Amino acid sequence: MNDLASATSSASTKLFHGGLRYLEYWEIRLVREALIEREVLLKAMPHISWPMRFILPYHKDMRFDGDTPTSKLLNIVMPWMKGRRPAWLIRFGLFLYDNLGGRKILKGTTSLNLAGTPEGAPLQERFELAYEYSDCWIEDSRLVVLTARDAEGRGARINVRTKVISAEQTEGIWEISLEDTDTGVRRDVSARMLVNAGGPWVEDVIRNTVRINATEGVRLVRGSHIVTRKLYDHDKCYFFQGTDGRIIFTVPYETDFTLIGTTDAEHEDVNQKPVCTPEEQSYLLDFASKYLKTPVTADDIVWTYSGVRPLYDDGAKSATAATRDYVLKVDTSAGAPILSVFGGKITTHRKLAESAMEKIGAFFPDVEQSWTAGVPLPGGNFSVDGVAALTARLSKQYPFLTVAWTNRLIKAYGMDAFNVLADATTKAALGKDFGATLTESEVVWLIQKEFAHTAEDIVWRRSKLGLRMSVEDINALDKWMAQNASHHRSHTQPDLPKRSA
Numbered sequence: 361m362n363d364l365a366s367a368t369s370s371a372s373t374k375l376f377h378g379g380l381r382y383l384e385y386w387e388i389r390l391v392r393e394a395l396i397e398r399e400v401l402l403k404a405m406p407h408i409s410w411p412m413r414f415i416l417p418y419h420k421d422m423r424f425d426g427d428t429p430t431s432k433l434l435n436i437v438m439p440w441m442k443g444r445r446p447a448w449l450i451r452f453g454l455f456l457y458d459n460l461g462g463r464k465i466l467k468g469t470t471s472l473n474l475a476g477t478p479e480g481a482p483l484q485e486r487f488e489l490a491y492e493y494s495d496c497w498i499e500d501s502r503l504v505v506l507t508a509r510d511a512e513g514r515g516a517r518i519n520v521r522t523k524v525i526s527a528e529q530t531e532g533i534w535e536i537s538l539e540d541t542d543t544g545v546r547r548d549v550s551a552r553m554l555v556n557a558g559g560p561w562v563e564d565v566i567r568n569t570v571r572i573n574a575t576e577g578v579r580l581v582r583g584s585h586i587v588t589r590k591l592y593d594h595d596k597c598y599f600f601q602g603t604d605g606r607i608i609f610t611v612p613y614e615t616d617f618t619l620i621g622t623t624d625a626e627h628e629d630v631n632q633k634p635v636c637t638p639e640e641q642s643y644l645l646d647f648a649s650k651y652l653k654t655p656v657t658a659d660d661i662v663w664t665y666s667g668v669r670p671l672y673d674d675g676a677k678s679a680t681a682a683t684r685d686y687v688l689k690v691d692t693s694a695g696a697p698i699l700s701v702f703g704g705k706i707t708t709h710r711k712l713a714e715s716a717m718e719k720i721g722a723f724f725p726d727v728e729q730s731w732t733a734g735v736p737l738p739g740g741n742f743s744v745d746g747v748a749a750l751t752a753r754l755s756k757q758y759p760f761l762t763v764a765w766t767n768r769l770i771k772a773y774g775m776d777a778f779n780v781l782a783d784a785t786t787k788a789a790l791g792k793d794f795g796a797t798l799t800e801s802e803v804v805w806l807i808q809k810e811f812a813h814t815a816e817d818i819v820w821r822r823s824k825l826g827l828r829m830s831v832e833d834i835n836a837l838d839k840w841m842a843q844n845a846s847h848h849r850s851h852t853q854p855d856l857p858k859r860s861a
């Protein structure tokens with residue numbers, strides 16, 4: 361109803377991960393599916409996702425949540441551990457993590473003696489041992505935008521800034537009222553089936569938009585992140601275990617920054633915009649400072665963001681324990697079917713969609729089932745280890761680009777970086793310079809091919825250039841877009857091949 365990925369899908373920790381923590385809850389199906397999926401997704405989007413190594417420092421006094429199934433079992437067989445974990449158990453968890461999901465591209469777990477290593481340098485000296493394992497990074501909001509772009513090329517209509525106001529069923533057909541949230545203009549469409557993928561609003565849509573009785577509910581759990589100045593020099597993440605059973609990550613972010621998250625807090629009102637509260641900021645600063653030699657302080661924070669997890673309400677006591685698995689429910693009580701999506705992970709979005717297609721296939725046997733594995737997203741048609749070669753090619757073809765600019769374009773657009781720059785031979789040929797290497801050619805591409813309407817869409821979702829641009833730069837871009845975007849949009853044509861089905 362707003363921009364693409366304007367809600368939860370731009371506010372994640374941005375990991376394609378199996379979820380090492382979920383092994384504590386024995387969520388084996390979820391972990392296994394996500395682990396297998398990491399490599400399928402890496403191959404489909406080698407520009408916007410890449411492997412990352414995670415350092416898990418181990419200390420024998422580290423405490424884990426006492427309520428997990430693992431804790432309960434340990435309380436019976438090793439009562440003296442009192443919430444601690446023996447090193448062999450962590451190693452066993454990582455052994456499962458390495459082997460549950462058919463790993464081919466990602467490196468396996470290794471043990472690391474921290475003394476004298478770059479990985480040990482930022483940590484307090486009491487941490488002598490660590491385990492190093494693999495997961496992946498994903499540019500979450502670019503994943504959403506490129507998926508929409510791909511779908512458009514295959515015949516879908518992408519209606520950004522369009523809210524479903526009501527949906528009523530008449531003789532097996534949904535009559536749906538849509539509102540343009542910029543202009544307030546309404547129009548009606550009809551459909552034989554609805555898919556309610558409203559994320560945090562999934563229950564709100566069921567109760568207040570479609571108005572059907574359903575027993576399922578969603579649990580809104582806010583998660584916040586802080587972005588600080590760069591805290592250490594190497595390119596690996598840390599996985600820190602807290603005494604409250606929670607974990608946080610510190611992740612090298614956008615070359616010059618470090619990302620720290622996340623919190624887990626109940627969020628009462630779905631229409632209340634989530635923000636990282638001062639308490640959440642202090643919690644993350646204190647948590648990281650228990651591990652890092654140099655404490656992180658409020659002065660180090662350059663940005664914060666927050667999102668709401670739309671978790672399926674499985675009656676779990678704590679937000680941390682609520683399942684991260686997805687649940688799909690079909691309702692036909694109104695006559696025509698509606699499929700509602702609860703929960704899920706960015707990592708399992710493709711598998712979730714395949715499961716949804718199976719459910720949809722029960723009503724429409726002709727719909728095509730699974731086909732997306734192995735199909736690249738726009739710009740991603742090159743090999744997983746091909747980033748360096750592609751970057752070198754771009755820099756050779758456009759010698760006026762700086763190294764940082766070239767890297768940014770490849771990691772955002774992949775093969776499409778060549779189309780963004782087209783036949784430019786100088787920087788000036790790319791038009792107006794909006795600052796931080798953002799030029800008019802790129803902005804026009806984002807308007808025409810990636811559904812951008814405002815400066816915020818560009819600097820906080822389709823890129824993170826907001827971290828480098830001044831408020832004046834962003835305002836100037838917004839003004840330029842208000843004057844020019846609709847002209848460029850009217851020349852938009854989907855440029856991807858249509859599928860026959």
Ligand SMILES: Cc1cc2nc3c(=O)[nH]c(=O)nc-3n(C[C@H](O)[C@H](O)[C@H](O)COP(=O)(O)OP(=O)(O)OC[C@H]3O[C@@H](n4cnc5c(N)ncnc54)[C@H](O)[C@@H]3O)c2cc1C
Nearest residue numbers: 361367368369372373374375524558559583704705706707
């Ligand atoms: C803090 C945090 C960290 C996370 N970290 C990770 C991670 O590292 N890895 C991972 O795999 N997953 C992670 N997740 C989970 C992941 O981000 C979510 O599962 C996923 O983004 C949910 O996507 P969604 O499409 O269901 O919801 P959303 O992205 O919120 O999309 C729902 C959309 O529905 C639209 N909408 C709602 N009502 C209407 C209406 N009436 N009409 C029209 N449109 C409507 C909204 O505008 C919104 O765009 C994290 C989540 C959080 C909150």
